[in-house]
Amino acid sequence: MSSNADVLIIGGGLAGLCCALRLHQSGISFQVLEASDGVGGRVRTDEVEGFLLDRGFQVLLTAYPEARRVLDYDALNLRPFYPGALIRYKGRFYRFADPWRHPIDGIKGLFSPIGSFSDKLRVRKLRQQVLTGSLQDLYNRPEFTTLQALRNIGFSENMIDRFFKPFIGGVFFDPNLGVSSRMFEFGFRMFSMGDTALPSKGMGAIPDQIASKLPGGAVRKEARVESIQEDGVILKSGEKIKARSVVVATEGPEAARLLGDKEKSGSRSVTCLYFETNELTLSEPLLVLNGEGKGPINSLCCPSSMAPSYAPKGKSLVSVTIIGNPNQSDQQLETAVRVQLTEWFGPGVSRWRYLRTYRILHALPLQVPPVSNPTSRPAQLRPGLFMCGEYNNVASIQWAMVSGRQTAEAVIDWLRK
Numbered sequence: 099m100s101s102n103a104d105v106l107i108i109g110g111g112l113a114g115l116c117c118a119l120r121l122h123q124s125g126i127s128f129q130v131l132e133a134s135d136g137v138g139g140r141v142r143t144d145e146v147e148g149f150l151l152d153r154g155f156q157v158l159l160t161a162y163p164e165a166r167r168v169l170d171y172d173a174l175n176l177r178p179f180y181p182g183a184l185i186r187y188k189g190r191f192y193r194f195a196d197p198w199r200h201p202i203d204g205i206k207g208l209f210s211p212i213g214s215f216s217d218k219l220r221v222r223k224l225r226q227q228v229l230t231g232s233l234q235d236l237y238n239r240p241e242f243t244t245l246q247a248l249r250n251i252g253f254s255e256n257m258i259d260r261f262f263k264p265f266i267g268g269v270f271f272d273p274n275l276g277v278s279s280r281m282f283e284f285g286f287r288m289f290s291m292g293d294t295a296l297p298s299k300g301m302g303a304i305p306d307q308i309a310s311k312l313p314g315g316a317v318r319k320e321a322r323v324e325s326i327q328e329d330g331v332i333l334k335s336g337e338k339i340k341a342r343s344v345v346v347a348t349e350g351p352e353a354a355r356l357l358g359d360k361e362k363s364g365s366r367s368v369t370c371l372y373f374e375t376n377e378l379t380l381s382e383p384l385l386v387l388n389g390e391g392k393g394p395i396n397s398l399c400c401p402s403s404m405a406p407s408y409a410p411k412g413k414s415l416v417s418v419t420i421i422g423n424p425n426q427s428d429q430q431l432e433t434a435v436r437v438q439l440t441e442w443f444g445p446g447v448s449r450w451r452y453l454r455t456y457r458i459l460h461a462l463p464l465q466v467p468p469v470s471n472p473t474s475r476p477a478q479l480r481p482g483l484f485m486c487g488e489y490n491n492v493a494s495i496q497w498a499m500v501s502g503r504q505t506a507e508a509v510i511d512w513l514r515k
């Protein structure tokens with residue numbers, strides 16, 4: 099069967115949706131083919147018994163330039179986190195504040211046992227470093243692993259272990275900090291320039307907002323593409339769809355399969371457990387980091403402390419993040435997590451009700467050096483065949499959105515030629 103669309107976009111995650119939006123704005127006809135039952139890809143929210151469960155703990159960094167350009171932040175009703183974190187260390191919680199936004203808490207934190215006094219001054223140096231120059235400049239700088247970059251600045255091992263490993267390790271799902279320093283510097287720049295926030299209706303409101311700007315019927319759900327042909331695609335159902343151009347906007351491993359690429363880049367996994375409680379576990383909108391280096395939990399937060407709509411009235415939602423995909427059943431994992439939660443919050447944890455576990459096997463690509471410069475336009479793979487998303491081993495909400503738009507612009511140029 100032939101489609102009336104000029105362009106087929108495989109995948110309705112943020113990259114595919116932003117590609118579609120740009121094509122739509124230029125009056126180019128397109129069809130998004132999405133394998134699952136909804137848009138958003140890795141950014142989706144499930145409603146379960148009145149709770150909003152994001153499929154894995156995730157946040158929007160409001161400084162993302164592309165998100166600022168495309169999204170209507172007011173309509174998302176963004177609810178920010180406190181700029182800093184609560185770090186669990188030696189049986190206590192210590193507040194680690196961003197001194198530029200919370201000077202008093204920042205000064206108090208100078209005397210905490212998380213890193214030395216000099217480490218806290220080095221944060222200033224790091225901040226200056228990441229805020230200097232354009233994003234293009236940042237992605238052209240010498241590249242190291244993040245661990246090496248932190249050591250180059252002079253951070254102590256205590257500061258790296260207590261703060262950077264759970265914090266940055268939790269952002270990239272890489273507790274050993276092998277991730278590229280360019281990704282780290284980009285992330286730290288965004289954390290320094292804006293808020294870390296949740297939309298009040300869950301992270302899934304982000305792709306929903308983009309999809310709402312597309313014409314009706316633009317996204318065909320439950321349409322898994324099996325293979326790419328010279329003149330279109332074949333769906334898993336066997337249906338053939340023709341078009342002048344095809345854009346691959348799937349996650350990296352699936353893109354590799356569709357393109358017959360033998361060199362698959364690896365994946366970082368993450369696991370997220372949700373609990374409900376009647377107690378106000380964390381009244382402040384804070385991220386809690388495990389600075390003790392033991393136990394399954396990397397971090398946790400109470401999304402309902404940021405955005406009350408994440409839980410029914412009178413209840414709190416707790417989200418626990420574990421890096422990787424532990425080789426335990428959900429029940430064994432819940433038990434292990436409860437042991438650690440009880441150490442942290444006391445025996446009341448036994449009254450918390452377990453809601454759900456999400457295991458995301460491909461949460462992010464490895465993003466180890468060398469990563470490409472995501473500010474440059476993606477290449478055409480062959481006449482009419484393009485790729486966006488994680489094509490260059492660089493992921494995030496920002497770069498998925500940019501890659502979608504830039505790929506659409508490349509497609510438009512090609513179609514007009």
Ligand SMILES: Cc1cc2nc3c(=O)[nH]c(=O)nc-3n(C[C@H](O)[C@H](O)[C@H](O)COP(=O)(O)OP(=O)(O)OC[C@H]3O[C@@H](n4cnc5c(N)ncnc54)[C@H](O)[C@@H]3O)c2cc1C
Pocket residue numbers: 108109110111112113114131132133134137138139140141153154155156157158159321322323324347348349352368458460461462486487488493494495496498
């Ligand atoms: C738990 C978690 C937390 C994260 N936290 C953050 C964060 O805080 N901040 C941040 O910036 N980034 C975060 N990320 C990363 C960010 O979500 C991703 O980089 C980004 O959403 C990827 O978008 P994408 O469109 O490239 O891919 P995806 O979202 O994976 O979309 C790909 C789409 O393609 C579809 N598809 C796959 N195969 C086929 C096929 N054969 N046919 C048709 N359709 C197909 C999939 O169903 C999916 O909808 C997080 C990711 C995870 C998993």
